């Protein structure tokens with residue numbers, strides 16, 4: 001992305017402009033952090049990167065192409081999660097929660113996708129299959145949420161504050177997952193207000209406080 005701007009609720013009393021100056025690039029096999037204080041625009045920029053919000057000005061490209069020419073093609077290459085993704089669980093079984101996206105994209109092999117995604121996220125597919133997503137522990141829920149955004153086999157992961165609200169062991173497990181994600185040659189853009197948590201695995205940082 002380059003010099004992207006976005007305006008929330010334009011021409012209303014709630015109008016709010018978000019701006020990033022400079023170039024933010026995430027290469028394959030790399031993890032880049034997006035940081036900045038509360039309200040600096042991290043979530044907005046992530047949604048633009050995920051091809052969910054269209055920038056007002058500036059540039060975005062994925063594999064050298066403008067994703068807005070064929071948004072759904074590019075959305076399929078992305079696994080995106082909001083902050084506290086487990087608050088948006090709505091299925092009664094972990095299996096259904098995890099295969100929701102590939103099912104919607106009309107993909108097949110749901111069983112294989114389920115097992116693979118759970119394995120990568122660090123959960124035993126058999127043990128969790130029929131469990132109620134809402135009733136899991138905090139760390140387990142976060143991992144189910146991760147499984148649910150990688151089950152359509154995306155190339156790019158876009159996560160909003162993935163460690164917030166977790167205890168230390170769960171945070172370390174999510175960091176392990178991110179490390180293995182990079183080792184698979186895939187890329188990640190992660191918004192965080194705590195850069196130090198990601199010290200060991202981050203390849204770059206884009207700071208919205210200094211580049212807005």
Ligand SMILES: Nc1ncnc2c1ncn2[C@@H]1O[C@H](COP(=O)(O)OP(=O)(O)O)[C@@H](O)[C@H]1O
Pocket residue numbers: 008009014015016017018036037038039040041042043044045
């Ligand atoms: N839907 C919206 N309507 C109006 N203002 C919004 C909306 N979403 C976010 N904002 C405002 O845009 C700014 C950036 O928000 P956000 O991208 O959520 O920042 P961050 O994630 O860094 O806290 C904030 O001032 C926020 O209040």
Ligand SMILES: [Mg+2]
Pocket residue numbers: 042043044160
């Ligand atoms: Mg935010």
